[in-house]
Amino acid sequence: MSNESSGIGLGSDDAEMKRGPLGRWVNKAIKNPDRAYRSMFYVATVFFLVTTLFPFYWLLVIALTPNRLISNMGLLPKGFNPEVFITMFERVPFHLYMFNSFVLGITTTVIVLLLASLAGYVFGRLRFPGKSFLMLGILAISYFPPAAFLIPLFELFTGNTAISIGFITVSSPDLFNTPAPMVFPFSALFLPLSIFILTTFYGQIPDGLEDAARVEGTTRLGALFRVIVPLSAPGVATAGVLTFIAVYNEFFFSFLMNNGEASSWAPIVAGILKYQGQFDTPYNLMAAASIVGVLPVAILVIIAQERIVSGLTAGALKE
């Protein structure tokens, strides 16, 4: 738009300029506004690509520069030091933290998919009193901040909550520094999104298919797990990928529900922060660990792009 108006000004003020390359381009743009839109589009695309990808490039620059040379860095690394990707594992057992993250992510995903399949079947295919109330309730729970759950859950999982039944008082088991204090809050936190995604998918399976299976003599649960779930495989995959990414990215409970040691099932949150706490502030190791930590989700995004996009939009807009 601004190009066009300045073009008119240019043309009328100075005929010489009209013959320059800019003037020619402006003239064409006036005759054919689509060209102007097209170039605006390219400028915007390049702008967004640079802003989203530059931080990753910066990590690579810092990682490859030897730590003693890191000061007043420009756009290029000072030196080339690929050994950093070995040193980072020697300094902090980052592979163990990543293993913990994978175990926590996969366990949570399995629990969430199982519970959300049952709930999604109920909400998507059955009619019963209290349905909309329950759906609203589950939605409302996902609004509350994790901070509002922190103290009671911490007490519960450190064995400080006592339950009395009659004369017997049972105190909760001390599960701190096991996967449990992270897996259960994660499951509860990310269950609502999966329920809504699977409700949408399960609701779209024609009734006839389920009826046919039932007539054949399949049990009710058999019909769910042998007919409905396999037919909704894309939906299940979507919910699974989103849950795994959410757990891998989670900070609050990952940070507070363990003592930060790899042997206590602490995930990558603690691993990355370990480098920040080193006495010599190894910026290059921090950057290298960040690159390694991003790789699994980056690969997942590239492979499962379609699933993520459809899941985020279907799940969120449904709610």
Add this chain to the structure above:
Amino acid sequence: MATEQQSGEALSESRRSGPYASAVNWMEALSETQFAYLLLTPALILLGVIALYPLATTFSMSLFADQLTGSARLGEFVGLQNYIDLITGARDFALPSAFLPTFTTQFPFVTDIYSSALMVTLIFTVFSVLFETLIGFGQALILDQDFRGRRWVRVAIIIPWAVPIVIQGMIWYLMFQPNIGFLVGTTDNPALLNQLGFIGTTPLRDTADSLFLIIVADVWKTSAFMALLILAGMQSIDRSLYDVAKVAGASRWQQFKLITFPLILPTVLVAMLFRTIDAMRVYGIIETMAGCQTVPSLSCLVVTTFNAPLYGTSATVAFITAGIIGIVVSVYIVNFASEGI
């Protein structure tokens, strides 16, 4: 063939006696409502134990005084005293940061904005959601076009969304730590951002600078989420509307103003609701980039008082945070209802 076998098995299983068969028979005999509630039981138990019970306990803890000595976690019952102390500022001496800013009679009526947990959280929420919406809109407009390499541009735009919060914090820490890079200079040799007055020379130790950078980091990560939701809204618009508009001689801007914008507004509002709820809980990016002493958000205040340990105060702040989020949610929902969406 496989199904016949399976169904045959199921039949013979149901004829057999034993615990499995009786469980199956019992389940088959349930009414639809009973069956629905049976299947919901595991999910409801999980949400009850991990969400509802802690929420109720947090509220009841907020009615008790802090206990600083002895083995007990909580002091005597004080009713709503914790809430009153927090709101009047009487509790500020015990806190790492105040809950509310100091109010004055002169314009702009508040001082010490950056040392107030509530104000810091609200500033973060308003600015990050606003800019995420605008940038997400721009990204959605681009992804809505048909061009070669669209798939890869989309991957590039989504990837920040999938970056773990702790790594997001680390990236921005490494970009704005003094002396590392060209983005932050020294007093003698200021960088461009210093000269323009956006940030000082030690931005991650200054509350206002850190808050600004944390907002930028959050916009970088979550604009993609907005973009995807807005894009879904755009692609559900009937394309023939644009053909009609072209025939009628509408310019691109008019097409956007009269067709695209009104039709995607409901989607944008829903997306903003999600982001607002999320932004009000901000914690991880602060802890990694600048630390809770520098940028005290509401969640930060909950954690620092919990570690102090001031259990009563911590529970009160946590419950107020939940309450504020509840108010924001109901404001949005009332707006939806009045617009008849």
